Amino acid sequence: MAAKVSGGCLCGEIRFETTSEPALQVLCHCTDCQTVSGASAYSAYVVPTNALTILQGNPTSYEVRADSGRTNRRRFCPNCGSRVWAELDEMGFMSVNGLALDDRKHFQPAANLRLDSAPSWCQIDTTLETMAG
Ligand SMILES: [Zn+2]
Ligand SMILES: [Zn+2]
Numbered sequence: 248m249a250a251k252v253s254g255g256c257l258c259g260e261i262r263f264e265t266t267s268e269p270a271l272q273v274l275c276h277c278t279d280c281q282t283v284s285g286a287s288a289y290s291a292y293v294v295p296t297n298a299l300t301i302l303q304g305n306p307t308s309y310e311v312r313a314d315s316g317r318t319n320r321r322r323f324c325p326n327c328g329s330r331v332w333a334e335l336d337e338m339g340f341m342s343v344n345g346l347a348l349d350d351r352k353h354f355q356p357a358a359n360l361r362l363d364s365a366p367s368w369c370q371i372d373t374t375l376e377t378m379a380g
Contacts, residue, residue: 253302254348256329260304263331265343267298272345273358273378276365279311283321283330287369290345292354299332299341306331 255262271293280289306322313319320334333342345354358376365371 252348252350252353254331254343256304256306256324256327256331256347258324258327258329260326261301261306261324261329261331262303263299263301263343265292265294265299265341267294269294270340271358272354272356273360274356274372274375275342275360276363276369277314277361278364279313279319281364281366283323287366288359289330289342290354290356291360292343292345292348293340294343296334296336296339296341299343308334 251264251266253262253264269292273291273293274288275291276288281287304324307325308320308322310318310320317335317337321330322332322334323330329347330344331347332344335342348354356375358378359371360378362371362377
């Protein structure tokens with residue numbers, strides 16, 4: 248089942264679609280994800296790099312080296328600032344913002360990542376798998 252899933256930023260300038268089932272759906276509690284999203288965790292809808300197509304717009308990028316040592320190229324809309332996805336080149340994956348999908352029901356987290364940096368007030372869904380990341 249490789250149903251197309253579409254998404255975009257808040258202002259509509261960036262539009263994209265994915266053509267693969269997600270390899271992973273996780274809530275990432277790392278501090279980088281918290282800083283850019285203002286939430287206790289980022290909703291990561293992870294697909295293979297070649298499964299994401301830009302339909303419209305040209306997202307700006309900001310590249311950081313994550314704690315893991317891997318390069319993380321975070322992409323966001325230059326107009327409204329919405330975070331749309333991150334490119335994890337070494338892993339061959341894109342970490343799409345699961346809540347930037349047009350139909351948010353597509354994002355169904357299966358695991359918690361980096362719970363070591365989750366805020367103390369964060370309600371953790373302990374029914375999900377825990378990944379150290
Ligand atoms: Zn936008
Ligand atoms: Zn993260």
